[in-house]
Amino acid sequence: MARTIAKDHDQKRDNILTAAARVFANEGFDRASMAMLARDCGISKANIYHYYDSKDAILYDILETYLSALRDRICGIDLGGLTPQDKVHRVIREILMAYQGADDEHRVQINGVAMLPPEQQKVLRGYQRDMVVFLGDVLREAAPEVFAGDAAKLRGAVMSVYGMLNWYYMWQSGAGKQAREDYARLVSDLTLKGVGGL
Structure with missing residues (x-):
């Protein structure tokens, strides 16, 4: 039985x-x-x-659970009725809010994915890729003339935004909702307007 x-x-x-x-x-x-x-x-x-x-099975489950939920939350954001610029802010804000309370999982992700077998890495990198593509589509819509025909520039911009967000926990550990709101606005304005537009 x-x-x-x-x-x-x-x-x-x-x-x-x-x-x-x-x-x-x-x-x-x-x-x-x-x-x-x-x-x-x-x-x-x-x-x-x-x-x-095994420890490897635990590691994979941590990352698969975390990244699949993160991907679903980010890629499921309702952007209907928003201007392209407001879409940028909404997505950046939601990414930062989704990271709240997941510092440990986020830190494990940094080096953990590469420790897993190739087939498991492929699944996890697929979730990451979905989020990169989603943000890239939003940035392209906000500045089509900047990214027209330049995939490398778009990828660089996307990676730069994620870079500003991904390390937030390192120097703002325990930051609350308002601090995250403020930083999301700063990153959005920096992305859309550059330093001179802050």
């Missing part, structure tokens, strides 16, 4: 992922052990193995 799934299975799994992201972010994936993860989760090592057979 098949073993039944406990009622709190998903909650325990989520707790393991949250704790593991914290450990991987603070200790590094290579230095973290299953025993360390179990201790941080407050459960036995055997219990972790009930959910995951």
Whole structure:
């Protein structure tokens, strides 16, 4: 007879992922052990193995869960009725808000994707690519004359915007909603108008 799934299975799994992201972010994936993860989760090592057979499986689940949800949130933003410039601001704001509370997952993503097998990397990079394309479409619409026929320039602009947003947690740890709103407006204005337009 098949073993039944406990009622709190998903909650325990989520707790393991949250704790593991914290450990991987603070200790590094290579230095973290299953025993360390179990201790941080407050459960036995055997219990972790009930959910995951390896650290690699946990790493992939952290990143797949985080990046798929992030991609769905970003690429699902309703931009109807907005001007091209307002679309830029809405997307930049939403990216920054989506990062709130996910500093550990974000830090793990920086080096973690490259540690996984190629087929898993392909899935995760697909989520990242979707977000890059989405922001690129929004920037192109806001300044079609700037990016016409210049894919390299558009990619550079997209990567620059993500660069300004992706490292926010490093120097604004724990920033609240208003601080994120203000920074999103700064990045939007910088993107659309340059330093002289601030």
